[in-house]
Amino acid sequence: MAPRRTSKILKTFNKVDYKALILNDVLCPICRSILIEPVSLPCSHGFCSSCFDGTMENANLVCPLCRIRIGSWLRKAKKEAKLVNEELWNAIKDKFPQQVKNKLNGIDEDFEEEPEIIVSYPGEIRKEYQIQKQKEDEEFRKKCEADIRASEELIRKIKEEEDFEKAVLEEKLKLDEQVAKKIGRGICVDQPINF
Numbered sequence: 700m701a702p703r704r705t706s707k708i709l710k711t712f713n714k715v716d717y718k719a720l721i722l723n724d725v726l727c728p729i730c731r732s733i734l735i736e737p738v739s740l741p742c743s744h745g746f747c748s749s750c751f752d753g754t755m756e757n758a759n760l761v762c763p764l765c766r767i768r769i770g771s772w773l774r775k776a777k778k779e780a781k782l783v784n785e786e787l788w789n790a791i792k793d794k795f796p797q798q799v800k801n802k803l804n805g806i807d808e809d810f811e812e813e814p815e816i817i818v819s820y821p822g823e824i825r826k827e828y829q830i831q832k833q834k835e836d837e838e839f840r841k842k843c844e845a846d847i848r849a850s851e852e853l854i855r856k857i858k859e860e861e862d863f864e865k866a867v868l869e870e871k872l873k874l875d876e877q878v879a880k881k882i883g884r885g886i887c888v889d890q891p892i893n894f
């Protein structure tokens with residue numbers, strides 16, 4: 700879900716300048732449209748009274764959003780018949796008469812899709828992240844390739860040196876062999892030959 704812009708009013712439902720209300724302040728988190736007969740909980744979360752009653756059916760006595768306990772508040776509000784925040788309800792009817800009318804007439808309005816309330820589309824953030832990630836992956840891949848090339852080069856050099864040493868050694872062995880042969884022959888020559 701796209702993050703919703705809300706004014707600070709939402710946090711202080713109970714002592715608020717209702718003239719400053721914006722539509723996002725008065726949307727019910729349950730039915731996602733304008734609050735009808737709003738119930739303002741002590742935690743400042745607000746619900747339509749019918750939506751709130753719906754969640755209260757399982758008698759959890761907690762705020763459906765933040766789960767704080769509202770048992771004693773609820774008992775008191777019901778006893779005093781002050782469950783509906785009349786002041787807020789009047790302000791909503793006053794400021795958003797059309798939306799209230801539509802809602803009461805059963806016309807669904809999807810307030811979530813209003814372009815101005817969307818700070819950034821989730822997809823955009825993901826796209827940015829993916830582009831950044833691709834860049835990093837590419838850099839990492841290039842670095843790996845460079846490392847591999849460098850080590851291949853090193854191995855090649857070592858091998859060349861080894862080959863060289865081997866060649867030298869072989870050459871030396873050959874020479875030694877020849878020397879030995881010569882010496883051997885020499886020895887033979889030096890030996891008295893008896894025919």
Ligand SMILES: [Zn+2]
Nearest residue numbers: 727730747750
């Ligand atoms: Zn509702």
Ligand SMILES: [Zn+2]
Nearest residue numbers: 742744762765
């Ligand atoms: Zn709450």
